[in-house]
Structures are given as structure tokens and as C-alpha cells.
Amino acid sequence: MQSFIKVENLTKSYGGLKAIEEITLEIRKGEILSLVGDNGAGKSTFVKTLAGAQLPDSGHIEIDGEAVRLESPKKAEFYGIGCLHQGLGLIDTLNVPENVFLGRELQKKVLGIFPQLDYQKMRTETRDLLNQFSIKLPKLNDAVVNLSGGQRQTIAISRLLLQKVKLVIMDEPMAALGVEEGSKVLNLIEKMRSESVSVLIISHNLEHVFKLSDRIAVMKNGKLIKVLEAQNTSREEIVKLITFGLS
């Protein structure tokens, strides 16, 4: 399989702490790659550099063979990378369509010249998007602050469907989701693969990891210690790697 993105020797420190160190990895077209590791292993830090949320201190990133600099989320989006960030999906004070379309708003012209947000269209499209999942939201116009964790997560995930993505990154997408909502998201991920979108998933749930993944990458203390074909490994092996590393 061809690779979509290749990273080489990616390193990022926070003060004295090396959150990720010398990470080298490729993500292939149309594969589902899971990233696992203990709390604080550096998973979120790694995907933030792929999503343009922060620049690495050193290292290279190549997309379709071309060296790129992902200095902003917009730049990553330009290259077809969409990301669901852990815990930073929604803005409490905005309503549902505002959250879904934030950063890529639909506009119309009033009086022929003044650009204005097209709330009606954004509401309709939001409803269509959310219909693909099984959540029922009574009022799209209310601030999302009072929605349940699963409802919020689903709204955040639905944002990804608005982009023309080649690589979708999801940091803990199943967290907070109920059984039905969770299985819809699993279906969505498999559908993406069938459309040869690459998917990078971070999850602590090994059942999901094994159900979905083509490959599994294990991180420990900021380092990528091993990448395995899902078929050729077992839960026991993964758990052992997560806990004890390579030794």
C-alpha cells in the first residue's frame, strides 16, 4: 500500500520534558492505524503535530512525497488532515451549528455585498450530518453547554465529515459514547476506510482497537516502540508492550 504521510524523527519538548522523541512512522492510504500507550505516553502531542496544532521542535513530515510544514490547523486541513482533539471538541457558549461550522462557516450576501452567516443553511446541514448518528438533539439553537458528553462528542466527530479529508485523526473518539453511538462511529470509521481515507485512532479500548485496526502502534514515554500488524499480534502482547515496553 502507498503511504499518505511519513514522519521522520519528530521530537517535541515542553520545557525539559520530551513529550515525543524521534518518532518515525508512516500512515498508508486507506488504512486504520491505532495508536496506543499509557497516559502521558505522548499520543496527543504526536497527533497535535500532525494536525497543525503545534510545530515539532525537529523532524520532517512528508505528505504524498512532498515535504510539508504544518504550522496551523488550516494548513493541515489544506493537505486533507482532519482531527478530533481530545477534550477540545466544542465551545460551550456556542450553539450546535456554530460549533459544527466554526472555522468553515457558510455565508451568504445581504444587500448584494455584505457577507453574513447563513444560519438557516448551517442548521439544515447540521441536522443532516447528525442524522447519520443516532443522537437526538431537541434544540440546535441552544448553547451546547448542557448537552451530554456523548452528544457533544458526536457533534465534534460530525465536524470531520464537513472536510474533504484524506487522513482523519481521532483522539479518543469513543470516550463518553454509549453503545449505539459508539457502533455508529465504528461504522463511520470503516466507511471512511472503504473510501480509502486513512484513519489514525487513539484509544485505550483494546477491543475497539483490535476490531478496527490494520496496524497498531505502541508508544511509551514519548517514544514509538513498535508497530505491529493487527493480525499478527494479540491483546496480551500489546498490553505487555504498553506496560513494560520492549524489554
Place this chain on the structure above:
Amino acid sequence: MSDSLIGNADRKWLFQGLGLTIVVIILAILFSLINPKFATITNLLNVLTQASYYIILAVGMTFVIAAAGIDLSVGSLLALITVVSFELIKNGLDPILGVLLMFLMGGTLGAFTGYLISYINIPPFIATLGIMVSLRGLALVHSAGKMHYGLPESLTWIGQGDIIGIPVPVLISLIFTLFGAWLFNKTKFGLHARSVGGNREAARLAGVNVNLVEILVYSFMGLSVALGGLIMITRIDSTQATIGTSMEIHVIAAVIIGGTSLFGGKGTVYGTLMGAILLSMMTNALVIAGVDYFWQLFIMGIIVLIAVTINNIRDKRFLFNSKP
């Protein structure tokens, strides 16, 4: 109704706006009963005219506070740009250019404030406190002890003229409020300002250019100061380095009484309008009743504290029942 000017994020704002409107009306009736002088058309238009520059500045401040910021420098900025332009106009600069210069200075200095807050990462309170003191200093360097007066009639019309009996300042402030409400609720700029105030990092990750948004928000505040300042100096046909002292308190108070959350992320321009009118009405009634200026300040402070408390009860942001 979701397309109303009262706020998209939450329909509760509609009721809040109505609630405040009712309070304003009840107070107006109360003041009229206590003192018939209050109820005259002349006095009511006078209240609105006095409110006009506070309304305009408070509309700008609604964006700042909704973006989780604060701007303490508005009074000093008003002083600096009005003394500079006033003197230039007196020395023969074309009045239109003089007015444009005010807007240019207001917008640019506001953008500079926004730059300090976004790129240099200075907390808004500290950044604008510093700007407040230094701009007041500059205004005093330029005009200490000087009183500028005597503008051309083409300009004084802005502050003193009327159109079919309605004072021009009142018309300008109402049109500006409508514009502000549109900008706040209906445009990308307004949405981005609210998103930055709601959760700056989440907004950044969603692709909002948060630094630019903050610069634009403070720049818009500066433009509002220029417009408010223009009305103020053309109304009294004078200005001096000490003009606008402690104006920021009045302006911030109007926004808070209007119901905009000090915690950022949401707000209401219509509420701000009502808040500014309510404050001016109070002040006017207290003046008519012969209450001392210092007591007026005391009462205004108390009203602000009550308003914040009411906002917190509304947002359930209370001791053990805290919600973001």
C-alpha cells in the same frame, strides 16, 4: 425568532433582553412619578443623547468582553485622539480629515492593544491598564491645562443637530447599535469573537485565526471610541486632556448590566443598549434629585455588583453549583 438580533447562541438572551427592557420602563415610570420633570420629552431625549456615546463605546466593549477581554483604556484613548484632532482642526486641518484621523488613531491604537494581548500574551486587564495610563499621559503631554473649543459648525451639527426633532447623536447611536448587533450575531467576525471568548484553544484548533480576531476586536473597540468621542466633543464643542476620565467604568457597567457574561463566549448587544440607557436614566434621575456626584458613583458601583450577581445566578455560576 432565532434570526432576531438578540443572540444566536441561546434563546434565553431574548427573555433577558425583554426583562431588562421592562426594568427600564418601570424605572422610567417610577422616576416620572417621583419627579414630573423627568417625564418631559426634552428630558427623555436628553437622557438618550447623554447615553449616546456610552452606548457606542459599550457596543464595542460587548465584543471585547464576549471575547473574554476587557478594555480599561477607552477613556484615555478618547482623550488622546480628541485633543490631537481638535487642535489640528483648529489649526486649519480639513474637518473631514481631522475626523478620519480620529478613526485612524482609534483603530490603530486599538489594534496595538490587541497585538499586546494576543501575540505578546499580556492579560487584557494589565495590558489595557498600562495603555490607559500611558495614553492619558500622552494626552496630558499634548494638552495639559489646555481647553480646546470652537469647532466648525459642520462638525458641531453631529453633536447638537437634530433630524425631525430627534437628536443626531441618538440616531447615530441607534444605527450603530443595530450595526453592532448584526456584526455580533450574524457575521463571521462576531462568531469568531465569541468563539475566542468561549474557548480560545478550541477555537484555534477549529481553524479560527485567534490572534487576528483579538486584534480586530480591540481595533473595533478603538473605532467605537473614535465615533463616541466625535459625538462627545461635537456635543459640548470642546475637549481637554482629562476628558473621559473613569469612562471605562460606566461603559463596562453598561455591558454587564446588559447581561453579557464577564467570563466571555456570549453576549447581547441589545442588552448593552438597554444597560447604557438604564445607567444614563439613573444618573439623570439622581442629578434631578440633587444627589451628589460621589454618591452617584457609589450607587453605580452597587448596581454593577447586583448585575454581576444576577448574571451569575442565571449562568448557575455559584459557589458549589459552578458551571463553565
